[in-house]
Amino acid sequence: MDIKVLGTGCANCRNTIALISEIAAAKGVAVKLEKVEELRDIMGYGVMRTPGVVINGKVVHAGGVPSRDKIEQWLTAPA
Secondary structure, eight states: OEEEEEOSSOHHHHHHHHHHHHHHHHHTOOOEEEEEOOHHHHHHTTOOSSSEEEETTEEEEESSOOOHHHHHHHHHSOO
């Protein structure tokens, strides 16, 4: 599972990465986690509020730290 966290490095962006990593490890889900900080790249996804989360090329979240429940749903959804 390819996950990108879009954001310029704010606390919410760092918390989002940590939370996704923690939940993926707890669930035993293999993820490739990447941080996208370049504003041009973030805008390329159409995300105007960070942090944004992109899973396998699809924007699934923008603005604020996603909830644990939401992240768990992403990680357990059928591919």
